[in-house]
Amino acid sequence: MIRVVIVDDELPARELLREFLAADEDCEIVAECANGFEAVKAVAQHDPDLLLLDIQMPKLDGFEVLELLDRSPIVVFVTAHDEHALRAFEVHALDYLLKPLSQERFQQVMERVKRAAGHDRQPVAGLATSLRAKPLQRIVVRGEDGAIQVVPVSRLDYIEAADDAIRIATSGTKLRKQQPISAIASQLDPDRFVRIHRAYVVNLERIEKIELYAKDSRVAILRDGTRLPVSRSGYQRLKELL
């Protein structure tokens, strides 16, 4: 039995998927979600085999949902936007359905899904991050309690490395995310965010001043008083921008 989660912010679109799936005896719908938040929750709760995922949705789009998943169901995107097709395959989505949906095409995709189910799959989460549109406009984080935070990059103060994870400092709080700092640094707008140190990426707008504190070592002082170390190459990068 293939256990399916349907995600689409439009009711008629969900109804059509429901109808197509009802004709397939091997499928069972375990959840229907109207937005990305519900989708992340439903996947964590039901551990489905298949995620039928819309891309354009409020708050969290389809790609951001994938980034937040800690399990890796088979993903099939369902969207009216064919310009996302390439990216969909890059995040290892199994397939891609265009609206308006064709039942024949849907059945073909379900055959593929059944062949793929049970095989080991490449995890989708994580990979999605590196393939999001650049430069990154917002960062999605899932807290320990499962709550999802969406942080627009304009509200980002700085990011610090913590082992193989990062801590994102934004208006006084720090959010932890499982992702190497190099991955996020390469996605941020290079004109607004600078890697001032191996372990720090800072929002240029937050820097109050740079102080020399020992021979060859400097410190960046942010508007809120935070002091961050600046390496020699980090200082070079800063100088080029300022």
Added chain:
Amino acid sequence: MATTRTALSRAALALYGMAAVTLAATASSAFFLWARHASPGMAVAAALPPSLVLGAIALASRFLCNALPLRSASRSSIAIGHAGSAAAASGLWVLTWKSWVPALNAQIATQHLDPDYSLLFALGVMLYVAAVAVHYLVLEIEALREAEDEVLRYRVLAREAELRAFKAQVDPHFLFNSLNAVASMCGSRPLEAREMAQRLADFFRLILRLGALERITLAEEIDLVQRYLAIEQVRFGDRLTTHIDVDEGAAACMVPPLLLQPLVENAVRHGVASMVEGGTIDIKATLEDHMLRIVVDNPADPDRTDARGEGIGIENARGRLSAVSEGRAMLQAAEAEGQFRVVIELPR
């Protein structure tokens, strides 16, 4: 303007000069013949050199006419300028006569010319005035042609803006998503599906019809917008509510077609669609002191990612508005505290 004014072709100027010389020569020869002073040959021989001088002056008076345009220069400065110039020109013309006639008399023994120089002076002034009149006539015709060109250029610009706006008018994904909704309803609610298909067809037919018109009433535009919103309502369900309030005077105002529709489409696509819980699109139109004011309000997620499309939509609307109103209309878009607002002000 200045470039085309001086760009009168050399051939035209030469023609004008020749005409001036011929006119001056004919007039002065006739003057002698009428006074029975001379034979026709002698009269023409006497008249030709001064006429050449006056022809050159007449040609040059074009510069003065350019400097004293009929439309903008004051009456008195035109009168004084040309009176002075006419006196100088005619003085020069009489001077040429005075030096040429004795020389001619010395050459030809059989006839003796004794022109009345004060009468010649008067003739010079009249010829100068005629020359200036012709210049002003030509300048006026040129200005008219220029104005026509301007109107034509402006029309082409307006047409282009219209075309651009029309192309950007309807997002194809609106059609794809709506057709998906039709497909969805076919199974369980075939009557509604049929109705939705009908609504879509009506909407697109109306877009084509209105788009071909120069101006439509705001009431017609609002009707189009309502049809659009009714289709979106099926897709968005409870997430989309709309509130439209158009006062009577405003409804009768003429507006360029499809001005509001793309803005309302923006309000759905980038506004209500960006909100998990949805929201209300509020459209208000009032007419006060001959000023039509239209306000479109909608909630929008400040953190939404795709803000490029809406910018283009607003730019298009602004461009069209200024093209049709010759810059007298205004469109403002502002976003604050999760609310997006577009204000249009269009003089009636």
